[in-house]
């Protein structure tokens with residue numbers, strides 16, 4: 001079973017891609033809504049929360065972990081993968097790879113939480129793949145609560161997006177990494193503000209493809225024939241948030257039951 005976690009709702013953009021690519025796979029998701037956002041927490045706190053989340057997913061039967069959160073990927077991947085002997089996937093590497101492949105000019109923008117941008121993880125991955133690339137990173141912390149609130153269509157959101165993107169507008173970037181799993185929910189407004197010449201990079205698809213390749217490679221983890229993954233996605237949150245159900249339904253395009261995760265903090 002694939003265990004996926006995020007600080008809140010954003011990781012469901014990754015779940016949707018996993019479902020598209022592996023429709024028969026069972027998934028258990030944890031959104032840590034009680035402690036979101038992670039993006040303005042210290043690295044130690046992000047590691048501690050992430051390890052709590054992984055433990056919960058393992059208790060539910062996960063045998064592979066997807067860190068569907070850039071903030072946790074950039075700070076907690078090493079702690080998780082060194083503690084647990086199971087496959088762990090993060091979103092930064094696949095996102096960086098996709099950006100380098102899709103950017104012709106190798107001038108790449110990144111937006112993400114404060115913690116993700118401060119970690120320098122995207123710039124490091126991109127430079128390792130393409131030393132001549134230029135990376136322009138801008139923290140955009142207010143976008144996370146706007147998505148959690150379901151405000152993607154509001155004019156105030158468009159205004160804040162425009163303000164965050166302004167410093168990137170005159171950098172001649174041709175690719176912009178949505179370096180937070182919440183941001184694909186704002187894809188339309190971000191694309192409008194950046195213009196059609198900038199390709200938006202969403203690491204969700206890239207990480208889902210990587211998980212699919214891994215599972216096909218090891219030839220296991222698929223449900224027996226005849227069972228479908230439709231009923232096999234359980235979604236847990238650490239705190240029930242009113243907006244969660246509605247926004248989750250919009251992201252996953254299906255009816256859902258949200259369960260409460262009784263997690264020991």
Ligand code: DGL
Nearest residue numbers: 007037038039070071181
């Ligand atoms: N969705 C998360 C990310 O990809 C975290 C947002 C937050 O909790 O600040 O970074």
